Amino acid sequence: PKMSINKSISFEPSIRFKMGNKSIVKSKMTNIDQVELDRGNSHSFFSDGAEPTGNDLWYKDMGAGLMVNTEWFFAGFQVDNLFRHKDNIYEYDVENPRRADHHFIGTIGTDWVSRKENWSVSPYLVYQSMEKLSEAWMGVNLKYNWFTLGGAVSSNLEPSGSIGLKFDHIAFSYNADYTRSEMTGKSALSHQLTLRFVSKPSRIGKRLLNL
Numbered sequence: 001p002k003m004s005i006n007k008s009i010s011f012e013p014s015i016r017f018k019m020g021n022k023s024i025v026k027s028k029m030t031n032i033d034q035v036e037l038d039r040g041n042s043h044s045f046f047s048d049g050a051e052p053t054g055n056d057l058w059y060k061d062m063g064a065g066l067m068v069n070t071e072w073f074f075a076g077f078q079v080d081n082l083f084r085h086k087d088n089i090y091e092y093d094v095e096n097p098r099r100a101d102h103h104f105i106g107t108i109g110t111d112w113v114s115r116k117e118n119w120s121v122s123p124y125l126v127y128q129s130m131e132k133l134s135e136a137w138m139g140v141n142l143k144y145n146w147f148t149l150g151g152a153v154s155s156n157l158e159p160s161g162s163i164g165l166k167f168d169h170i171a172f173s174y175n176a177d178y179t180r181s182e183m184t185g186k187s188a189l190s191h192q193l194t195l196r197f198v199s200k201p202s203r204i205g206k207r208l209l210n211l
Helices: 203-208
Strands: 010-023 034-038 041-044 056-069 074-080 103-109 119-130 133-144 147-154 159-166 170-180 187-197
Touching: 010 074, 056 103, 133 159
Parallel strands: none
Antiparallel strands: 010 056, 034 041, 056 074, 074 103, 103 119, 119 133, 133 147, 147 159, 159 170, 170 187
C-alpha cells in the first residue's frame, strides 16, 4: 500500500512471499560440477564427495521492504530470504544444513520534472548484496511524454539499458544487461520484457494519499 504523511512525503511498505523449486537432473550434470542460479553466486555439487540430501527441493520464504517518497528524493530498501530457508540441495549435511543468505537491495534517487510536466529526468543509485555478490549501480531514466529510456553502469563497469512506453494505465518496457558470470568467467547478454497495468486509486486510496 501507498500512504502519505502530507502532500510532500509518502511511504510504501511491502511484504513479499516467495516459493520455488530446485531440482537436479543427473543426466544433465555430466562433466558439470557447478551451477549459478543467482548471478555472482556459483555453487559446487557434491562438494564433500557425497550426494546431496535429495534431488528435489521446494522452498518458501518472505521478504519485506519500504520506499519513502519526498518532494526532493526517494529512498528505500528491500530484504529477501528473511527466514533463510533451507537450501541444502548442494551438499549433504543433515545436522547443519545450508541456508539461503539474505538478499539486500538499497535505492536512492530523485525525479526532476519540467514545468510542462511532459518530460522528466530520474538519476538513481542502487546497491545490492547477497552472499558473494556485492555491487552498486548508477543510472538515469528519461521520460518524454509516453516514451521512456534508461541506462546504468555497475561498480564492475557492466552496462544495462531499457526502453519502453508508459501511459496512464499501462506500461511496456524492454530491459537488457551485459553482466559477468562467476561460474564461466565470461559476460553474457540477458534481457526481459515487462508489461504493467496500473489501476485508478480507490476512494480509500485517495484518502491515504491525500488526493
